[in-house]
Amino acid sequence: MIGPHRQGDVIGGRYEITEFIGQGGMQYVYKATDLVMLRDVALKTPKNSSATKRFKRSAVVAAKVNHHNVAKTLDYIRDGDNRYLIEEYVAGADLQVALLTNNSFIDPYLAARIFHYLAKGLAAAHHANVVHRDLKPTNIMIGGGYSLTDIKITDFGIAKMADEELIDAAEGGDSTLTTSQTAVGALPYMAPEAIERPREVGPSADVWSIGAMIFQLVTGQLPFGSGLKAVMRILRDPPSAIPVFVLNNPQFSPLANDLLNIANACMNKDPGARPTADDLVMSCGQLCYARSTRVEGVIGEFNYQAWGYINSNRQRVFFHKSSVYGPKPIVDGSRVLFSSYAGGGADRAHPVVIVDN
Known part of the structure; x- marks a missing residue:
């Protein structure tokens, strides 16, 4: 070992x-x-x-x-x-491994559910006057994979250690933002004040980190990139442009737009202008998302570039292209993750996400 x-x-x-x-x-x-x-x-x-x-x-x-x-x-x-x-102990894997191994993004329904749960956990911590300081996908544990039987924020137990190492890196002590292993992992989710005024970091820095993660989950992109180039972008620039696929499908665009509006509010450069964790709980509570189980299947038939069937270990499930989220082409043999609901004749899949083979 x-x-x-x-x-x-x-x-x-x-x-x-x-x-x-x-x-x-x-x-x-x-x-x-x-x-x-x-x-x-x-x-x-x-x-x-x-x-x-x-x-x-x-x-x-x-x-x-x-x-x-x-x-x-x-x-x-x-x-x-x-x-x-x-x-x-949480049986499962961290968010990066559990949800972002096959794809760099997830569908808005799944992202909204994750966002809601993270906001609740973060609000509880802030009510106890505990700031995490190092929120990132590897510090979120997921049980049940895409079906999300468990979502838990971890490593509040090393919050003080992370805080002191990140302060040292931001102030150019024994390590820097690009040489400290902790800082390198935290940087894509790090609030501007954590870089400029690391000793003044408070609960609003955690809110920024949650917003950055949700932006990543929905778009498949880090909002300000990674590495040294991310530092100046975090301090002065707006988040990256939204990929076309995120908002071009009317089945997903309303929820995706709501999520991105909340995420952008979380990433306000002014800490005092960001929502609180309690605000996030209320905002997320108004989002419409499903708790249905996700299963894996393979597209076995796609007709007229419009509709087809997914073969899974359960049954043959009907889908329409409007229920597919993401930029990848729909072709026979594509591996997909989906939820299904009762329909006339065959169950119907929604949402459907094509994953890397």
Whole structure:
């Protein structure tokens, strides 16, 4: 295994390591079994021993947040010279892996649902006076893939660590915005004040990050790009132009337009002019989106460049081209993700998104 532990190691006499999950800029993450409560947990430990004091402070702060769209902080322990944060385990993958592996975008219905849940989790954190500071797709856990059985914001438990590293990078300390691993990942979602006045960052910077993520999910593009070029664009430019496919289909354009208007409000250069997380919860509550299960299928027939059928492990489902979101051509054999509803003769698919094969 990568990091300081192997499968079978027992931490604090209670948490048995079962597998290595991954690592971020500041921590190793393992799946472990709580031998007392007999449940799976996420066990996190800092890479840098000098960060242990900040790790504890972050854990104490994160424990204040209790919401079903936030991964719960369960425990903090010291075992020898090492420190460990125990967090609720979410079976699934981060948003980047779960939803953006096959395509760079998702349909507006799915994006609206994600936006609503993230806003609720963020509002709960801000009510507890906790700012995440490092919101990005890799810090959002998704259970159930495109069917979204779980959506949880993670890593409030390292908020203080991320905050101090990002301040150091923005002020040109031991690392910079383009050399710090944490800063490089955060930069495409970073508010202007986090770059110019990093010690003044507050809840509105989290709102900016949520807006940047929603822009990316709907359009398939980062609103200001990535890397060093993104810095000046974040500070002075509007978000990138909207791809034609996002608004040219009347089946999707009203909701996509609503989402982009909210996302753009979140990315106002003036922190005081942005909506609050509570405002986002209210705005998202007015959006119309479905909770239907998403399944995978293959286009088996497409007739007259207008309509056809999708073959799935369930049944043959009818679709019309107006229900397809995205710029990819519709051809026989295309792999798709879709929801289906009862119809006359055959069920009908909507929405349909063609995915990379």
